[in-house]
Amino acid sequence: MRLATLRTTSGTIAVRIDGDTAVEISDVTDVGALLSDPAWRERARVADGARRPVAGIADAEWAPVVPEPAKIVCVGLNYRNHILEMGRELPEYPTLFAKYPEALLGPYDPIVLPAVAPDAVDWEAELAIVIGATARNLDEVDAAAAIAGYSIMNDVTMRDYQYRSPEWFQGKTFEATAPFGPLLVTTDEFELGGILSSTVDGERVQQTPTDDLVFGPARLVSYISQIFTLRPGDVIASGTPGGVGHARKPPRYLTPGAVLETAIEGIGTLRNTVVAGG
Template identity: 70%
Template sequence: MKLATLRTPAGTVAVRVDETDAVEIDGYADVGALLANTDWRSIAETAGGLAHPLDGIADTAWAPVVPAPSKIVCVGLNYRNHILEMGRELPEFPTLFAKYPEALVGPYDEIVLPGYASHAVDWEAELAVVIGTKARRLSPEQAVGAIAGYSVLNDVTMRDYQYRTPEWFQGKTFEATTPFGPFLVTPDAYGVDTDIRTEVDGEVMQHSNTSDLVFGPAALVSYISQIVTLNPGDVIASGTPGGVGHARKPPRYLGDGAVLTTVIEGLGTLHNPVRVEG
């Protein structure tokens, strides 16, 4: 099953995305609100609200699939090829940092960069894990059942701000820089073993497979749940593969007018123009 959050003239609404239509799930303004109901799966499966033909939906009508999660927990250095690319050893524990919801934009929205922080802007394609039930101190086996589904996210990063200090946070959560969506795909419809790639202006920059994760989705949910309660709608950005711009020689970054495309086969595509504010 695919779920999404759709922008309509009446406001946003959670939808089930079928083969030809996006069907409104009445009473739920977005996928996060839907997941807060413990019966979210049956509610979504039986929804019969207004149907929007997919071929009539404008790209920018798709909102971030969960527009306002209570937590966005990000994982650094979690693809084997990226760790080796950065000259590091495989980690014993996940490297964690956070984003705030204000960083999120829709799958086709502009990525808006302030001029004072647009000199070393990098791309990071990531598999997003979305939580479907409260998760606290779960084993990896229990954590499997806490995953509502998967989506696509790009952890666009201001490298100059990131490396001002040993802590990464300040380079990771600039507002309106993190595309997320277009769909949440439930685990029965997606296996974590598909191509993941980033393109900049049509040129492939990252290309790997989600199976290259050092710490898989269930392991991440379990580990993070030992530290903090994960709530329905919370997001784990599971890390990026090799091919980031900062590791290239010479480095390459996003600039004004660039188009960033992020694809995970089986989940969907983000396609975001980049705009630098004066």
């Protein structure tokens, strides 16, 4: 299945995307709320609410696919080519940090350059793993079963703030900077291996198969579940491949007017225009 969250005049609504039609899942405000129901798969499958053509949905109506996850766990240095690009050795364990829900944007919302940090804003295309069942101390087999599906996130990063200290967090969770969506594609309809890419003004800047991950989805869920409980609707941003602007010589960053597109084969495309902050 393909699921999404749409904005309405009275809030948000979860929908199932059937080809070119969006079908409302009645009385469910968003995909995160849907996943909190242990019977979410059947509830989404049989939903027969109001229908509308996908082509008629305005860009501004698409919300982050899970608008308010309780946890967003991010993974650094998890694609082999990016690790080598940054001059590091392959890690023995995942590098983890956090992002807050306030950082999330809809898949077509503008990225507003922060007024305090407008000059070193970088792109990081990522496969997002969305949790569909409570996960605590799971082995990799059970961890895989706890994954609801996959989406796309761009972990837009303020590099100057990131490197103010050895901890990356402060450059990674600026408010309204991380587009997320447009869909959650359930595990039965998605396999690793498709191309993850990003483009800036039509120029391809990242392109890597999603199976180049050092730590795959089940391994990440298993490892993180040993530290704390993952719950339905939580999100893991699994890391970015090579091609980030900060690693280029000279560095290249996002500027007002740029159009950033982030795509994963089998899921879709984020498209976000960069605008100057106030």
